Amino acid sequence: MNVPLLDVQRLSVDFNTRKGVIRAIDSVSLSVAKGETLGIVGESGSGKSVTSYAVMKILDRAGKITSGKIIYGGMALQKIPESDMRDIRGREISMIFQNPRAALNPIRKIGQQVADVLIQHNQATRAEARGKAIEMLQAVKIADAEKRFDAYPFELSGGMCQRVVIAIALACKPQLLIADEPTTGLDVTTQKAVMDLIVELTARFNMSTILITHDLGLAAAYCDRLMVMEKGRVVEQNPSTVLFQSPQKEYTRQLLQATPRRDSNVRDLLPKELLDKTDPLPESSPPGPPLLTVSHLKKSFGKPGSENHHLAVRDLSFSIRQGESLGLVGESGCGKSTTSAMVMRLLDTTEGQIEFLGEDIARIPASQFSSHPLRGKLQMVFQDPTDSLNPRWSAERSIEDPLIHLAKDLGKAERKARVLELASLVGLPHNLLGRYPHQLSGGQKARVGIARAVALNPQLLILDEPTAALDVSVQAVVLNLLEDLKHQLGMSYLFISHDLNVVRLLCDRIIVMQKGQIVEEGNARLIMDQPKTDYTQSLLAAIPHPPTGEISTA
């Protein structure tokens, strides 16, 4: 075997926190050969990003490399002084980050930011920096690069910003690119474009890549080799296909299993030991009469005629039957969240009817709906479990809140009993009820949110990307919980998501939205298998496909 480009040996990093010294990564070894793409996969807190920061030596002040070696092209990076390291960064090893908008200096022209790197590493003189920066912008396929040189980050879309970040990273043609969740937060179609661009450029410049991601599918689709990390340690390291076909470690297996694919059903996501303890999915009963009928719904923002006036939702009609789950899918800005807010009566409509249980609730102003008798029948689970819990309230108080206001006939004792019952229902251990959100894990917070949403036995539950902020293993559990609750409580779901694979798991019917309008509507399986419109097709095509095939359960 050749000498690897990067060889990390038994690297450990400690962080100084108020709770004492915490080992963020422990004895991590990895190597990347010239031209190779290594994927580092792990859930949050696995230490995958810390590893890359340690390699770049851009750890926070609190972090410290305690042992191990980082050999890059024969140099021991852990020993060299900061000034030399600065020459290596950007010229030899580059890095791109998630959240591209924040990764760019908001008040500096994007071209200038590219030029800064060129000048810093003597790849260009001040005079020629502009020209070379424009070349680089062209290389990352920014149209009209000449003009865009003078643009500021806020004038570009997220995907464009990520291209600029890539241009900065690749400006000096480094040997190694570390991409840390480069597409998280981007829409699937954009994600694909960005990833394809990275692959194309790294191939053209013959670079090695480390791709850090939580998304196994993405990693598998783009990497030669994968390394799975958990809690600061390396779990398993293997070529992608090998890892997918025959995962060696239990953790890897669980991770693979929890990642939704086109053909899996919701129970398939659960790890075996959990699956064994879970009841099989109940037979889905045929949908009942219509519960919610939305017709000609419109929403516009801004004063009509003014320049910032725009239609977020234009003429939307759909219905949900009792016991049915409807998926609402679309990329960011398609109007799906506006729609859900209107249905939920958190936002006033501009036009149209929302008939719920026979009443046109669109006519009731959002500000007055809180005291309406139907309020309890129409509830919601929010996207970010952290954001959706009052930070100053215990889990118990949060779950109790709707009972206090909307179930006024309940006595205090009954209320407490109901809270305990709800906690059991969503699988929240009773001893956690006294805790505050910051003391709960993501999954636990999601359970609290769900318990609160179902407290009043709602008939329609809107799920607004309920698992988008969760790790896949937690997502698997939460999705199963939601599916079970639906059957137990006889609820209907309106499931809003950008992720077709996830929506499909829970929904019978799917609506695809684009620019405030319905593009396609129909049976979930049909849409997945035989999309009719180009838009749906492109959405599906953009989803990275991991190697298919049964996971061996050995």
Place this chain on the structure above:
Amino acid sequence: MNRRNFLKGATTLSVGASLIPLSQLLPSSALAASNETAVVVIGGTINSLDIHRSGTNRTSYQVAINCYDRLVSFGTKQMPDGSLSYDYDNVQPEMAESWEVNEDGTVMTFKIREGATFWDGKPVTAHDVKWSLDRAVSLGGFPTVQMKAGRLESTEQFKALDDRTFQITLPFASKLALPDLATPIPIIINSQVAKANATTEDPWATEYLHRNPAGSGAFKVSRWNAGEQLVYERNDNWACGPLPSYQRVILREVPAQSTRRALIERGSVTASQDIPNKDAKELAKKDGIKVVSTPIENCIYSLCTNVDFEPFKDKRVRQAIAWSIPYEKIFEQAAYSQGMPMWGGTDEVTSIDWPQKSPYELNLEKARELLAQTDYKDGFEVPLSFNLSVADWAEPTALLIQQGLAQIGITATIEKIPGANWRTIALVEKKLPLHLENFGGWLNTPDYYFFWAYIKGNLFNSYNYDNPEMTKLIEETLDMAVTDPAYTPNVKRMIEIAFEDIPRIPLWQPTLNVAFKEGVEGYEYWFHRQMDIRPLKPA
């Protein structure tokens, strides 16, 4: 280009000074000690150059004193400590070189000084005097009131007989008339200049004279930056007295008292006018500084008991208060022993000197005994007020009085009243039950003091004191010549009543303190308490 004039030492100075055009100022801290320029710091602000204008404040009176002449002035006397003071009993010529009074004392005829000219060179005439005095009695406000005190009330009383003869007719003879002409009010204005700048709405040229003095006095104003400084320039053609020694006097306004003290102590200025008692006491001991402290004539710092306030209706309560005040301590701690004690006098009034010591002193037994005879033996509560602008002495005084009163069971709560409100609340509305007061009369006779302070309704009777006998006595005596045989007994009786009824409890006679650079001579105390810069002589 030669705007900056930087001169060191006195030799270059005199040369330089004569070369510098008038519009270009030649002041310097280095020059403060020089023979040509004096720098005087004051705490107040000069708000007008015209004393007749309504709204002109006390500090501004000095412009009238230094830049204008009056018909007459007062002479000079030496005080027991060697310092100089004006002499109330010695009226001297100023613009009038001589005057005559007819037999019944109702007609006064003045001869204007030969060769006296205004700054513009125009001779001073009796017509100017007539116009100026007419102005003083016509404009209203303070000048008119002050003129009235000298029985000068209407324009008909003033006549210019010819260019150099001026005549005043009085409704009846008054000993106050002539001294009143020596106050800063009846100044002689260049009527020609003034009339040229008068308008129909403003026939007395108040707008013009407000900014542009037009006089004949020893100094002209060469520069006035309101709120900052005023620069006097000597009038070398001054006819009414010896030529002043200083060529130029710069008056700087420095509001912070500590800053003023620092300036005089560091030798940055020639004089600091009206310094606090504490500074006077301490600076007197320092090398290089001379402090002149002169008791202010006809002025007493007093505690007033308002007879509208129920408990003070009883004379014994007032007397009890007068016996309960720690005079000695107040004098030491509030006045830093500067001034004359006004307590512990004889029981009997033997002289008509004024101010004089009251028979009261600190005697708590007597106070308690008196109070016990009244309905208020268990004490009462009363607010004790003072004017914030005189807090330097009033505040410690009030605190000590408060403690004295506490000894006899009276609870006083201290109330500071901002200067702007003082006059209205204390003097006009007269509704402060117990307060500190500092009235002093310009005209130095006891009956003048009593007139303002002991007749009901008059301004400085802020305590609504009303005694028909007192009122009658005062009215009889006010215009009476001091040589009149009834004068002395009348005044003696007034003093007796004042001490017996004691609505106004004398504390001490204050001093006016001025600090000078060592060697500066010629300073003279005046009743108006402003700096007369004319007689000042450099070291």
Place this chain on the structure above:
Amino acid sequence: MASSLATPEASTAAPAREGYWQHLRYIMAENPLTGISFAMFIGLIIMALFGPYLVPFDPVATGAGPALMPPSPAHWFGTDHLGRDVFSRVVVATRLDLMISVSAVALSFVFGSVIGSLSGYFGGWTDRIAGRLMDTIMAFPLFVLAMGIVAAAGNSVENIVYATAIINLPFYARMARAEVSIRRNAGFVQAARLSGNSELRVLFGHIFPNTLPPIMVQISLNMGWAILNAAGLSFIGLGVQPPTPEWGIMVAEGANFIISGEWWLVVFPGMALMLAVFTFNLIGDGLRDLVDPQRRT
């Protein structure tokens, strides 16, 4: 409920109380100045509560010693021009000064944050009117406005408190407005609406309590300003009435004695004033560290 999904996930978070104290200890250890300031704060409180019972002399009694004596064993901070014991006065003044600042800040906090919350939450005309009102107050140099109010209303302790409260109002209003409007559409607020909370209850029951931590920082800083403000008013003669001991008025009076060399009259109350303001400022910084979400992991 046979579903095994009820199986708890590993619970690692520490119990609530312990976490809080640990966090506090961490902040203290990391920043010694904050630790010191908290200690000084406790000292101030003790002085305010018990000062009047502990001092050796009656703070308003003149002649506790000879006038203008420099510090000595009998009079630690010397005596003033009326022979009052400066030490006793400085200690006793703590209560009044803290009272002025606490009540002024409390007033402006209550009114300011209510106004700010309403305008941040409802926006529209409420916001516009409140905004213009606050702009109007802010358009005055704050001290000058305080001066004007006290001069117009008379110089009593209450009026000093009101004036200080009014000039601080905009800070709270703006802060509350900003904090409320960033949370106006937060998940937990939406959830509260879904739970049947009325708009006002959403605002004051859910959003407002969450804006408190940053506002606490402002409160602490303002306490210091309030004391300084009262001192400034005293300096131009609009302070509390004598002989009440109050730091500002003592410094203002003492200022006249600096040049003549009686430094203790101004230095000791000045130090007390400075220490108090200092304490509040540092506590503000410390609180900021304590509540900063970025530092709470």
Place this chain on the structure above:
Amino acid sequence: MALGVKSRRVLARLLQAVPTIFGILVVCFLLTRALPGDPAAYFAGDMADEASIEQVRKNLGLDQPMPMQFVTYVGDLLQGDLGVAISTGQTVAQELAKRLPASLELTLAALLLSLVIAIPLGVLAATRPNSWVDHLCRFLVTAGVSLPTFFTGLALLYVFYYLLGWAPPPMGRLDMMFLAPETVTGFYTIDSLIAGDWALFKASLAQMALPVITLALFTLAPIARMTRAAMLQTLASDYVRTARAAGLSSRRVLIDYAFRNALLPVVTTLGMVFSFVLGANVLVEKVFAWPGIGSFAVEALVVSDYAAVQGFVLSMALLFVSLNLLIDLIYTLIDPRVSEEE
């Protein structure tokens, strides 16, 4: 286009100021009328009788009913007539024209000094958070803001003028041996430079030194604090991480990436700091006998001089409006995003 957006913003800001200014007029009018004491009586003098007080009252227009007085006031104002300050005997307009530059010179110089010291301190502290340097900076600036300005002023005066004699006598803007330079800007330092007179420049600078230091000490804290906080935030930001990962030199990262972004919140706090300084000015001007607008206002307030107080407040309000406008403009210059937002 960009210009259009920007000028529209400026216009919007100006319009926004109109109700504020009107509010200021009303508040100020009411406040001055609420001032206790009878100015007519005060200005008529100690010995005045009822008739002469009435005369003065009429002269001052105080015999009119309140709403009339307000209408007259606003009417006069629109004609540029601010009335006469009775306490100094000058028209308010003259007073302001003369005193505003004095105060502004002091204030701006103090702000400048404060910025020059506080910003580097803040940056220094932020680059070494929780080190002894950080603690020292924090200690120093907090100590500065914890002292009443009049106390600091007097203490400086005592040491540097009284004891050491380094500073010139605290008697206003210029030592007495100098004449004020020809008025161009009204700032003696600048005017003396325009006149090319170095000694005069030095003299005016010397007079300013102590009051400016006093004021600057007071304003160090808010600026340094804000700089530190903003720097900490930008240093922890993603784009600084990007810049570091791209190997940019620490100087460039610190200045072009972290500092320029941190400047934005600092600029916004300047408005508040300015208000602080003007307030503190009142006290400092008194200590140093500085013929500025603050001391003028105090004197006017104490004697219930309506016209002067109103004129003062009005000019302050206008000053603030224009200052905020200026801050907005600066903000637009350094933050390209501004012109885009509504």
